[in-house]
Amino acid sequence: MLSCRDIAKQASDHIDQKLTFRQSINYGFxxxxxxxxRKFVHHLRTTIDLSHQLANQDYLADEEAAAIAARAAxxxxxxxx
Numbered sequence: 001m002l003s004c005r006d007i008a009k010q011a012s013d014h015i016d017q018k019l020t021f022r023q024s025i026n027y028g029f030x031x032x033x034x035x036x037x038r039k040f041v042h043h044l045r046t047t048i049d050l051s052h053q054l055a056n057q058d059y060l061a062d063e064e065a066a067a068i069a070a071r072a073a074x075x076x077x078x079x080x081x
Contacts, residue, residue: 002030007037011044042079046072 002010007030013019014027031038050068057064 002026004030004034004037007031007034008040011041014041015045015048039079042075046075 007027010019010023010027014024019027031041050072053068
């Protein structure tokens with residue numbers, strides 16, 4: 001079984017779907033059993049998604065910044081539930 005350290009090392013490959021089928025099964029099994037790693041991967045995925053959104057904009061209006069902050073807070077609350 002993968003350790004939490006293995007999960008952290010492979011998190012980007014997991015999110016980018018670059019793991020083999022076997023690796024993906026082992027990864028998913030660990031996430032099924034480990035809430036800490038599920039939360040870690042969820043937060044990493046959110047960070048990547050938000051950074052891609054920001055990279056595609058020339059500037060960020062105050063309203064957009066507030067909307068992104070609200071979305072991040074909402075996702076954080078849903079992952080704690």
